Amino acid sequence: MNKIKELFKIQYPIIQGGMIWASGWKLASAVSNAGGLGLIGAGSMYPEVLREHIQKCKKATQRPFGVNIPMLYPDLDQIINIILEENVKIVFTSAGNPKTYTAFLKEKGVTVVHVVSSLKFALKAQDAGVDAVVVEGFEAGGHNGRDETTTLTLIPMVRGQVHIPVIAAGGIATGAAMYAVMALGADGVQIGSRFVASEEASSHDLFKQKIVAAKEGDTQLTLKELAPVRLLKNKFYQDVQELYGRGTTVDELKELLGRGRAKKGMFEGDLVEGELEIGQVSGLIHDIKPVSEIVENLVSSFQETKERMYQIEI
Template identity: 65%
Template sequence: MQNRITDLFGIELPIVQAGMIWASGWKLASAVSNAGGLGIIGAGSMYPAVLREHIQQCKQATQKPFGVNVPLLYPGIDEIIQIIIEEKVPIVFTSAGNPKTWTPTLKAAGITVVHVVSSAKFAQKSEAAGVDAVVAEGFEAGGHNGREETTTMVLIPAVSAAINIPLIAAGGISSGKAMAAAFALGADAVQVGSRFVATPEASSHINFKEAIITAQEGDTMLSLKRLTPVRLLKNKFFDDVQQAEASCASDEELKNLLGRARAKRGMFEGDMREGELEIGQVSALIDRIQPAAEVVAEIWAEYKATVQRLQA
């Protein structure tokens, strides 16, 4: 398939793997890129030296384009950006911050820049900042989420009407049928997160992967809306957060509760009780762990079959 996103990234299929913390290392990114999509290394859970190692390993594992996701509010961002430029990463996805800050620097180094947004307003601001494309991520998505709580079904057509640059749809997408729906709403590609967490190549812990494939409808919920909205799989840590919010805990108390390496403890080390488990609503539709290449092929085949069925 050829469209604005495949041309922009130099990839075969308009399927992008999200750069999820504690899940998206070089093994997953290279597997997705080799399968024809765009693999992304998630820098959010990596020290600078670790990120450099993952980039170098990814270069050895694939000859195809890949990218790095960079949360702009994370500490050490200057060093992260410098490593990305030095290693000649072709594509960078930025999130959680102002795209004006680093987009000119990255573009000057010949890097394609994509910014993640949760509203049409911020999509327009990103376009004005000079990014090459945006990811519009709906309320269904796992991890940190928009305060507007706009669902993907509403967000994608709103952003599509507001910008002229290519649009990648994210949030609740794990199948070819969902991909076809996103294209019908105005997207040029889809970004898939939760389903790629449940792959052998993802660096997330097997306990977390098994929790995803057994999750049922309603097992995730958006929490910490006052501080930093994040969608979590329900467990004891989630209950502790709910109790803290219900008892009117201060922002500082909530930060302390959230900031005790909880994400690493849950998603990477496999503590299903006390760890933070960031995953999307679509986990209720994921029922098995399968290789990343299979995921890409299955989504693409179902997308084509869905389009053919609708045309008929």
């Protein structure tokens, strides 16, 4: 039995990342209905907006779904209370200390998963008592690690030293990539960028088209002094690079970033001044599809890869 399927009671060991400005109730419920685990991204929601999305997701799917909470955001106590009041039983935490809420949530019967970008933090998450870890290589979009360790390097490192289930993330948009990371020891996958380019994602259509148009080298990991993010290269990205070229300070980076920069780009569709967070794998995404087709393609190409690998001899 697959550990991730068993842990979440889902059909396929495929988790949808809780990406900000993309992961509303429509995306989460569609992924859950397709056999994976959908996550509502709380990072871009005020507490009562999150409640609304949870309630709508409950009506749209009878299958398990969860909430992703970036722990560097405000209103954490309110968000946790809403999750408990709405009886959500799966929580993914990220961008913070897993000890903060893990024990409390588990006492309330919640399954807790923490997102990490290094072996060191995977071990800390395990010590904190989480039920599984998402291990994310630096290919990923959004909030990222500072060490630039790739997914194919990180997964076997973590697998060799933790005993809890491991979910691979970063650079996974195909069934072949899913097969590769599971061959290296992952029990399942978390996929973000491929689901951003779906019909059900709440991100702006212009941003989705920008993802489809992206090619190799069109993204870059930056802003490590604040919170590392992988961005599509646009005017805002170039403005950031100009600051670095002059020998910038943290305060100057904060001033340039300002407030609502990610919302402006990914939700409102400002491709010039907005922050456009996406993974390297955007170079492999060539269309915008319904979630059901994306999941179906992942599963079928995984099986095709599995059959092909059986025929290879060394």
